[in-house]
Amino acid sequence: MTYHPGVVIAIRRHYADELGVARLIAAGELSSPQHYENIALFALRITGTGAAYRRALEEFVWRDPKLYLTDEFLQRCGGLPVIFEHPGRNSIDTREFANRVVGTVFFAYIKGDEVWAIARIYDADAAQLMEQNQLSTSPAVVFRDPTVNAKVKLEDGQTLLIEGKPSLLDHIAICPKGVWDKGGEPSGVSSAAVGDTHMTEEEKKAAEEKSKADAEEKERQDKARKDAEGGEKLDKLLSHLDSMSKRMDAWEAEEKTRKDAEEKERADKAKKDAEDKMSEEERKVAADKAKKDAEDEKEREEKERADKAKKDAEEKSRKDADEIRKAVADMAARIPATISDADYNALADAQARADGVYLAFGKSAPHPMRGETPLAYRVRLLNGVKEHSPGFKGVALDKVALADVKALDSIEPQIYADAEAVARSPAAVAEGELRCITKHVGAHIYREFVGNPAAWMNPIAGPTRQFVTRFNDTTRGAH
Numbered sequence: 001m002t003y004h005p006g007v008v009i010a011i012r013r014h015y016a017d018e019l020g021v022a023r024l025i026a027a028g029e030l031s032s033p034q035h036y037e038n039i040a041l042f043a044l045r046i047t048g049t050g051a052a053y054r055r056a057l058e059e060f061v062w063r064d065p066k067l068y069l070t071d072e073f074l075q076r077c078g079g080l081p082v083i084f085e086h087p088g089r090n091s092i093d094t095r096e097f098a099n100r101v102v103g104t105v106f107f108a109y110i111k112g113d114e115v116w117a118i119a120r121i122y123d124a125d126a127a128q129l130m131e132q133n134q135l136s137t138s139p140a141v142v143f144r145d146p147t148v149n150a151k152v153k154l155e156d157g158q159t160l161l162i163e164g165k166p167s168l169l170d171h172i173a174i175c176p177k178g179v180w181d182k183g184g185e186p187s188g189v190s191s192a193a194v195g196d197t198h199m200t201e202e203e204k205k206a207a208e209e210k211s212k213a214d215a216e217e218k219e220r221q222d223k224a225r226k227d228a229e230g231g232e233k234l235d236k237l238l239s240h241l242d243s244m245s246k247r248m249d250a251w252e253a254e255e256k257t258r259k260d261a262e263e264k265e266r267a268d269k270a271k272k273d274a275e276d277k278m279s280e281e282e283r284k285v286a287a288d289k290a291k292k293d294a295e296d297e298k299e300r301e302e303k304e305r306a307d308k309a310k311k312d313a314e315e316k317s318r319k320d321a322d323e324i325r326k327a328v329a330d331m332a333a334r335i336p337a338t339i340s341d342a343d344y345n346a347l348a349d350a351q352a353r354a355d356g357v358y359l360a361f362g363k364s365a366p367h368p369m370r371g372e373t374p375l376a377y378r379v380r381l382l383n384g385v386k387e388h389s390p391g392f393k394g395v396a397l398d399k400v401a402l403a404d405v406k407a408l409d410s411i412e413p414q415i416y417a418d419a420e421a422v423a424r425s426p427a428a429v430a431e432g433e434l435r436c437i438t439k440h441v442g443a444h445i446y447r448e449f450v451g452n453p454a455a456w457m458n459p460i461a462g463p464t465r466q467f468v469t470r471f472n473d474t475t476r477g478a479h
Helices: 005-015 018-026 071-076 094-100 124-132 201-230 232-277 280-334 341-360 374-383 397-403 405-423 454-461
Strands: 034-036 039-047 050-054 059-063 081-084 101-111 114-121 136-142 150-153 159-162 168-175 434-441 444-451
Touching: 018 034, 018 039, 018 101, 018 114, 039 101, 039 124, 039 136, 039 168, 050 280, 059 280, 071 101, 081 094, 094 101, 101 124, 114 124, 159 280, 341 374, 341 405, 374 397, 374 405, 397 405
Parallel strands: 059 159, 081 168
Antiparallel strands: 034 039, 039 114, 050 059, 081 101, 101 114, 136 168, 150 159, 434 444
16 A cells, blocks of 8 residues: 555654554555665565475475464564675675675564565665565575475475474575565565566456455445345344244253153163172173173274374375475476576576666666567567657567568667667656656666756746836836
8 A cells, every 4th residue: 555655754653663664564554665764664575385496406395384474483583684695605694794784674474374574674775776676585594403304206306395494594685586486576575666567467366356356245245234234123033933942942951851861760770670680690790791891892992093093194194295296286387487598698688788778768677578588578678669769669570570580680779779869868858857867887876867957946046036127107208
């Protein structure tokens, strides 16, 4: 939810401190991030649970929700360092802490089957990158005792690592894409500035279905309320009938108790009469038989309990195995197909060429979509800016690419050059406005402005001074 800036300021004043603002972000009543005093408060994913795929290790991993979705784990997240990218080793030391830490975690909470937290980001450049780009997170955990983990070979030959309880939560790293994105678009850092452009089709469909379900639920509630209002008399009648039914049930129960007592009395009397007729030897035989029958019954009951416990354990083990296999299969289905090094480099080069032009318009070049070829990606990037190229804005670039790739190679630089010239031309900026063009060179950020300087000078220039050159006197003429 996004509020007007004035409303956000009022909310912050009401809640007085950063913890109150963090609770509103976690509840979804304020968007992430929120700039408070000298820090930026971001919602970050600490870890997911269930099945995921670690491409770097070429293995599936299972993280048991029962070990992570707990109050104890939320408390362990307090003060967790937030860094940019993982260090060379699995944990950070004094030097890596000084070089990489940009903030800390201070308010953890459970969101569905994931653990999220509000982080204080102190580094302004890092906060800007996290706000303007859809990034993700990757947790680093340490297992002092490796025997708590187990590796299983799947039927297709791949490896499944079933993790136990980690002995240390070392840090949470900000990264372009994390394991717990589970093969989808990066989603570990929540930023309202990016919007929902990175929602997967599954997420969009889920949001639409939830909206439809909410509307249907409201309709059911309205109908139930009307039915309740219209059926008040029926409710009273049913209440009377229910009272009568309870009285009948009580009478039947009382009658059954009386008959059972009489039957027991007759049985006890018959048993006593039979015992009185039995000899001492017959009573001993009957007692031995009764004792053996009781022992046999006890043994039978114990065997039934043991068999049931064994069956329940086997059923639970089977269900756990089925759950893990299903989660791994779902995870494998979401993992994008492996692309060649040549295609990966071609996609990266196309994005780098386009990003400079898109930044000139205050935007970022869109990321390649899953399964998209380098040629299709180039055409999509060019279609985003070709309206600024007089010679090619009406050309169907997809048909050109299919017909002759070399022709596209010659058209591409001209379209980008035309678009960049328009972006940097003051004539392309509306009267009274300035356009900010941001560049990232290494770790530095440069900003250029194009347009009319009067957009920022006029508000502070003051009124224009005027000079009197003559007075008009209608009785004596002009002087």
